[in-house]
Amino acid sequence: MEKTNKRIVIALGGNALQRKGEASAESQQKIADETARQLAPLVMDGYRIVIVHGNGPQVGNIVIHEEAINTDDVPSLPLDSCVAMSQGSIGYWLQQALTDELRKKELDNTVVTLITQMLVDKNDMAFKNPSKPIGPFYVTKEKAMIQSATRGFVVKEDAGRGWRRVVPSPKPIEIIEKDAIKVLINSGAVVIAAGGGGVPVFMTKDEGLHGIEAVIDKDFSAAVLADLIDANKLIILTSVDAAMLNYGKPNQQMIGKIDRSKMQSYIADAQFSSGSMLPKVQAALQFVNKPGRTAVIASLEKAAEAVDGNIGTIIHF
């Protein structure tokens, strides 16, 4: 197979960056090193790679830090700015790790992170139903209500652990910096873009772009990006080996090679849980909307095999 110039978008889940109890920069950079060792062979094989990473735990910690002090001189920054900050820190860790790994293999591809704005629709239904918990827990309802009254936060009780702000998770539509991604990928650079799903922005005719306090599912953003660069493959790397039929039941079964319509029928059968596997499958199907496109859902530890199409759930048109 001629791999050169084949374009691949890789969506990296949280486990590619931060494991439980390992939130320090040092720990996250060590995990980034492991991730880089998984991905570097793909660059060596001639694939052109764009990486879209999640940012759940990282932006969560940024928000907790920001909320810890909120004065005129040292104000808390809003969530859109925090997402941009997380693109900075995570992108830095990943690009440093991958640059090092490529240099060890005597490859000189530049690895670079682009701060990326993602257009969303202000009329997206998600804005009517904020659902993603973010930031610190408020121990009492009263404290939560103060945040609600003074900051306009929507707060909800979180499974008995206290109260917490919830934000909308709208669908990504378009990448504002799309031309830069295309130019760089065509030049042979490894691009890290749309981190955390991208900084959510909407557009008005008169005033242009505005950030909005929301978070975007990074797998859907990876699907948008893969479509944008007309990638050959979208690889969604996560903590499990594949999508499963009858997950958690005695007759649980891994889904291997499958076509689009069959996978859609599994969604109709409610085979995938809405909080975890369902959005990955939906993002995969969103990308695989024409012949020649493949989406793979596989575990991070097997990135290279996933790209070669021998492992995980492999969805064809």
Place this chain on the structure above:
Amino acid sequence: MEKTNKRIVIALGGNALQRKGEASAESQQKIADETARQLAPLVMDGYRIVIVHGNGPQVGNIVIHEEAINTDDVPSLPLDSCVAMSQGSIGYWLQQALTDELRKKELDNTVVTLITQMLVDKNDMAFKNPSKPIGPFYVTKEKAMIQSATRGFVVKEDAGRGWRRVVPSPKPIEIIEKDAIKVLINSGAVVIAAGGGGVPVFMTKDEGLHGIEAVIDKDFSAAVLADLIDANKLIILTSVDAAMLNYGKPNQQMIGKIDRSKMQSYIADAQFSSGSMLPKVQAALQFVNKPGRTAVIASLEKAAEAVDGNIGTIIHF
């Protein structure tokens, strides 16, 4: 004059981003809008622009937030990661503002921020003499000494206002992501790079790149970047109209057009104060090391005139 394809590096000082008492994202984005209105005409005129911004007040506030909570689950991130975060937030504000301003002029250039690592020399003398105060004030010497003992911070008393961490400010040597900057600028994109002077990294033969807790003078980084892309002009925008002779004295006099060797003689005469104008003049001279190169030191409000060479201190070879 044929302006098309002329390459300009613009170094934006702190006043281009944050004014005293206006630290909120909303305020900083409004100032970014003003800055964008200054810079958009240059793009319209066909100049290819790379923007290097400072990050002093912004990374200061990020560090204060990070230091406010430091637990296993929510650890403080080190300064190199904080610089990357500031590249994310400031870059996002600037690229959004400039994208909007260009679209109003019906220009479709992509504006994009690159997370940028800047190589420094681990043997730079600056590491022996940390001098840049950063982060929160420690009210008592005892509190400062605890940070010193537990975190390895170098702390100094800051003009009677309490104790504070100081970090080194090494000279920038090389931009790790240089190829991406070149590719993008050649494509017509407006590039924001080396924000805050870049994330300081050093390199070891065996292990590759390592972040280091330091801050880099953004004017020197802009000079490195301008040399890298063989820019025609380096424009250092600041809060004053020009470099001055006999600054603050009755015979104070603006320096207009001047050649490199004359400007060097003024440095030898100690005409410029080490904390403010001297590094700008030194950065300008570092760039103007061959015929055809010009560096301008001017006020942000007159960016367009500064580029046209009619205002500010204009240093030729």
